[in-house]
Amino acid sequence: MLLLNKIxxxxxxxxNGNIHREAGVPLIVPxxxxxxxxxxxSQHALKVLYTLKDAGFEAYLVGGxxxxxxxxxxxxxxxxxxxxxxxxxxxxxxxxxxIGRRFKLVHVHFGREVIEVATFRAPPQGGTHVDDQxxxxxxxxxxxxxxxxxxxxxxxxxxxxxIKDFSIIDYTGGIDDLNxxxxxxxxxxxxxxxxxxxxxLRAMRFVAKLGLKLDKKTEAxxxxxxxxxxxxxxxxxxxETLKLYLSGNAAVTHELLxxxxxxxxxxxxxxxxxxQEEEGYPRTLLMKALENTDxxxxxxxxxxxxxxxxxxxxxxxxxxxxxxxxxxxxxxPAIQRAASEVIGDQIQRVAxxxxxxxxxxxxxxxxxxxxxxxxxxxxRSLLHPKFRAxxxxxxxxxxxxxxxxxxxxxxxxxxxxxxxxxxxxxDALGSDGGGKKPRRRRRRRPAAxxxxxxx
Numbered sequence: 470m471l472l473l474n475k476i477x478x479x480x481x482x483x484x485n486g487n488i489h490r491e492a493g494v495p496l497i498v499p500x501x502x503x504x505x506x507x508x509x510x511s512q513h514a515l516k517v518l519y520t521l522k523d524a525g526f527e528a529y530l531v532g533g534x535x536x537x538x539x540x541x542x543x544x545x546x547x548x549x550x551x552x553x554x555x556x557x558x559x560x561x562x563x564x565x566x567x568i569g570r571r572f573k574l575v576h577v578h579f580g581r582e583v584i585e586v587a588t589f590r591a592p593p594q595g596g597t598h599v600d601d602q603x604x605x606x607x608x609x610x611x612x613x614x615x616x617x618x619x620x621x622x623x624x625x626x627x628x629x630x631x632i633k634d635f636s637i638i639d640y641t642g643g644i645d646d647l648n649x650x651x652x653x654x655x656x657x658x659x660x661x662x663x664x665x666x667x668x669x670l671r672a673m674r675f676v677a678k679l680g681l682k683l684d685k686k687t688e689a690x691x692x693x694x695x696x697x698x699x700x701x702x703x704x705x706x707x708x709e710t711l712k713l714y715l716s717g718n719a720a721v722t723h724e725l726l727x728x729x730x731x732x733x734x735x736x737x738x739x740x741x742x743x744x745q746e747e748e749g750y751p752r753t754l755l756m757k758a759l760e761n762t763d764x765x766x767x768x769x770x771x772x773x774x775x776x777x778x779x780x781x782x783x784x785x786x787x788x789x790x791x792x793x794x795x796x797x798x799x800x801x802p803a804i805q806r807a808a809s810e811v812i813g814d815q816i817q818r819v820a821x822x823x824x825x826x827x828x829x830x831x832x833x834x835x836x837x838x839x840x841x842x843x844x845x846x847x848x849r850s851l852l853h854p855k856f857r858a859x860x861x862x863x864x865x866x867x868x869x870x871x872x873x874x875x876x877x878x879x880x881x882x883x884x885x886x887x888x889x890x891x892x893x894x895x896d897a898l899g900s901d902g903g904g905k906k907p908r909r910r911r912r913r914r915p916a917a918x919x920x921x922x923x924x
Contacts (some may be wrong), residue, residue, distance in 0.1 A: 754869035775828035835859030
């Protein structure tokens with residue numbers, strides 16, 4: 470922040486100390502007045518920038534990477550903006566792919582790292598590129614640097630680092646807002662939210678990640694137009710869910726989503742139950758799951774979206790299972806039907822690919838199976854491919870207040886014991902082992918004897 474204050478004081482204030490900037494004239498921060506170094510920038514991003522520059526094109530780092538470097542954070546990725554057209558970019562890089570339809574851009578691959586390169590955009594032309602609700606349907610109107618800056622979402626994401634002279638270029642007041650700790654939409658708030666309602670979710674991520682606050686108009690617009698998220702394709706909201714909850718700030722982000730009514734639009738089944746019990750078990754379980762997710766990400770441990778969705782949708786599944794069992798359906802078929810119904814309703818809002826939803830179902834349906842441990846059941850559960858995830862979820866339920874501590878402790882010990890001791894633990898459970906004694910199957914009479922008896 471000291472760096473930003475230095476830029477603010479030296480370059481933005483006039484002789485009388487008042488902030489001023491002429492319309493259309495950018496603030497240019499020369500290399501001597503900022504601390505962004507090429508040593509902090511991905512070597513692959515630098516290669517893309519220099520390749521474009523050497524080919525005669527303009528080339529800039531843009532967006533979150535510039536913002537994060539100014540704030541002293543390590544960027545997650547590096548994006549490039551240029552006046553080269555997508556096809557021209559594609560021809561410059563052998564390992565590149567043209568992607569997108571509504572928003573065409575180029576991904577340049579360097580092993581696992583991907584540098585995203587976009588052509589300068591101009592504001593969308595109403596009627597031609599925007600639908601009746603104001604959403605952008607086509608965003609391939611190419612423009613210049615200034616136009617590209619003004620069509621971006623937030624001022625703090627409209628900062629450009631030039632590879633030509635290493636200066637920072639600011640058309641929209643992003644430096645001012647970084648200095649003030651503010652997230653502000655560029656342009657008319659209603660128009661920008663209608664163009665792309667996902668900007669509301671992006672605002673939540675930036676507030677949670679950067680600790681900044683929302684500009685008053687930007688904030689008021691979320692309360693007013695959060696319902697616009699209902700028009701966003703479920704597949705896109707799935708991608709946004711992963712960004713919101715798997716970026717290391719899930720607990721804070723979730724609180725923000727609930728506060729602004731955005732969680733209600735994305736996960737209405739869970740949201741309705743959370744509103745009924747604001748400080749009860751459902752909220753406790755979900756928050757503990759999100760806090761655990763944040764800790765795993767901080768510790769560089771793997772996290773799976775399947776476990777996240779198991780926590781996000783557990784309360785609707787739990788309550789629907791309870792209702793079905795009260796109607797006479799056995800517990801395991803009840804939870805299987807509840808899982809299908811809840812996921813079926815949820816994918817109308819947020820798509821959950823089968824590679825995750827199938828694992829989520831396994832986590833849920835394993836819960837009653839972990840209670841029944843007599844005979845060979847405990848060994849079969851232990852060998853299940855999703856046992857560990859189901860066990861972790863059982864422990865989560867216990868931490869959230871369900872009376873499962875003894876069961877969790879048993880499974881914790883069972884995993885660590887030898888096969889002989891595991892058998893002793895099962896034998897010590899008695900005949901029921903936490904579940905009903907299985908019925909003996911009636912032996913079928915041989916067909917010959919059956920015919921004789923009938924004669």
